[in-house]
Amino acid sequence: MNSAVKSKDGAGIDFGRALKDGVIIGIVAFALLGPLVGLKTDQNMANELILQNRLGLAAILSAIIGVGRFLLSAFIYPWIAARGRRTKAAVTLAELEARARVTRGLSVTGLIFLFVYPILIISLFGVQGSIKWVDNYGVQILIYVMLGWGLNIVIGLAGLLDLGYVAFYAVGAYSYALLAINFHLSFWVLLPVAGILAAFWGIILGFPVLRLRGDYLAIVTLAFGEIIRLVLINWKDFSGGSAGISSIPKVTMFGIYSFDMNATNSFIKAFHLSPSSAYYKVFLYYLILLLALLTAFITIRLRRLPIGRAWEALREDEVACRSLGINTTNTKLTAFAIGAMFGGFAGSFFAARQGFVSPESFIFMESAVIVAIVVLGGMGSMIGVALAAVAMIGGTELLRELDFLKLVFGKDFNPDQYRMLLFGLAMVIIMVWKPRGFVSARQPTAFLFKRKTVSGDLVKEGHG
């Protein structure tokens, strides 16, 4: 019955109305463009003001607008309407289950792919050629996957809109940088320290802030992110100011091998390899992969524990939570602290990988990108967030490679400058197409008879 309705609507494209729309819009456009474009004042050689008549151009532009409107009315709008009806009417449980199966299959194949990725790349591009693909794509994307998963706990599960997540990333990065340089501690000691410090700052921020809700919480967290950045810029004795901190020690392979070429226990010398930074990059790749998977593993476990259920209940209805004896302040604080801890882990990895940190790396834009990853992925969904990180970070990296556009737009065209424009356009399109993100359905954390996927329409987004 559903398909019958659709085909009836599909066949019923009202060309007459579309044509009328097109003509009316064309006339309106001409009325506007006639004076604006059609008439141009200019100076001639004798410095006299003359009027150029460009009504032809205005007519052409109006015609383009009219035809565009005709196409919109005739094809695009009916198509969008049909799609809307279909998605509204036809998301049955069976369909949800099928989608959930696809998601599960995707996560298994994705996981296998992630583990063989560096090997694949090295065999395709050689040791030296792999650096770009492993470092710029692999490591970069995985950092954001991990940040996305960390923030997912705060936004996706607990429903608290945190726009200052990058602050915890910065705390982690500076903790590693400063402690490694001043106290010569190893990465493996400082990784948990950085996480604990970030969680500590999460709690410090959380105490005064978590009584706020919605927009107010968002604004205060945003401000916190900026405060951390400004402190890092201005407290020069402590953080080196805007010059940042350089020559941060590299990660060692558990203290056994070093990736410094000159060290006595150099990995490259020990295995008689040709000198290349590619080995270090592959090591970093696996390190961040494992850190990201640790985040995922802990999050999945937490969801099945009472604290995780309380987070989700908090997102659904805070008042009801309190009526059931749940201390909502503590519950929010744990979400904030655990999310911040993963941000701290990612931050210390970031500092070790770059060898250099400066406040420039922790601007609001970073927070916005991480929030966008979580929202785009579908709040609460691990695989969705991972896909969104691949799309957003991988996508922006890919846009750097748009050199072929120079052939189209000429040599002066710099595709890099259009990155943000294309990026924004893609975001708008995706949010129109899937307003609740890539994976909006929710998997229940416990079941009596059968695990049934919960449609995203019923899941609330939280209000701070």
Added chain:
Amino acid sequence: MTISYRNWDSDPVLTVEHLTMRFGGLVAVNDLSFSVGRGDITALIGPNGAGKTTVFNCITGFYKPTTGMMSMRPKDGSLHLLERLPDFVVARKAKVARTFQNIRLFSGMTLLENLLVAQHNPLMIASGMTILGVLGIGGYKTHEREAIERASYWLDKIGLMDRADDPAGDLPYGAQRRLEIARAMCTGPDLLCLDEPAAGLNPRESAELNALLLSIRQDDGTSILLIEHDMSVVMGISDHVVVLEYGTKIADGTPTETRNDPRVIAAYLGVDDEEVEEIEQELDETAGSEGGRA
């Protein structure tokens, strides 16, 4: 006048004394005192805007009363002064659970999950405040099984066993109301506060609700305090009725006493005599039919 046995005076689970709640210049509740008897079903009734829900919010800690004292005595013999406790402690320590006038379920979570969230505090301890649970040590699994057991007992009791794994938001209205009661009961309360549990229910569902409330009192020994407009519920199952008007108590007694109280009739129905008689008759009929059912 015969002196009947008044459970709420001799063995109260909750005593409210001189409760006053002001919002700015508005006095929502004015010097209200009443008791809820242990094991009783107590109805708090009154016209719209009489301050019933405000009393509820004070008892459950959502509002801090301007003045007054509310003492709660759970079965374990402890004494809690509710006006001093934050809302979540009222539920956790003083063992007062509540439902809401506009249903507040976790609509994106399944029925089972809703009932598990209600058992948060014992489960939290069982999971070693999360730390042991994440590491997978300690007996969290057994405790969770027990919690699921308890949840299925309640799902069975409200007749929603077959929908255990469906999202709560998918349930029809009447079932949502029952689920909210079951969720409140999963916290193991000694006093259950129901804010208009029969609102929006059809007569059959309303009768089912009566049966459910009676069985909660009988099987679980939980005292019930309810706000209700549906007279079949109030007169049919309650042992004790407190009537509010403009934040002041105008009557307090057994259903029969309050029904015949001229001030209650006036408050509820205005003072048009013909109408009063009409409604009185109706009330008699409902009480009669309830009696017949029992």
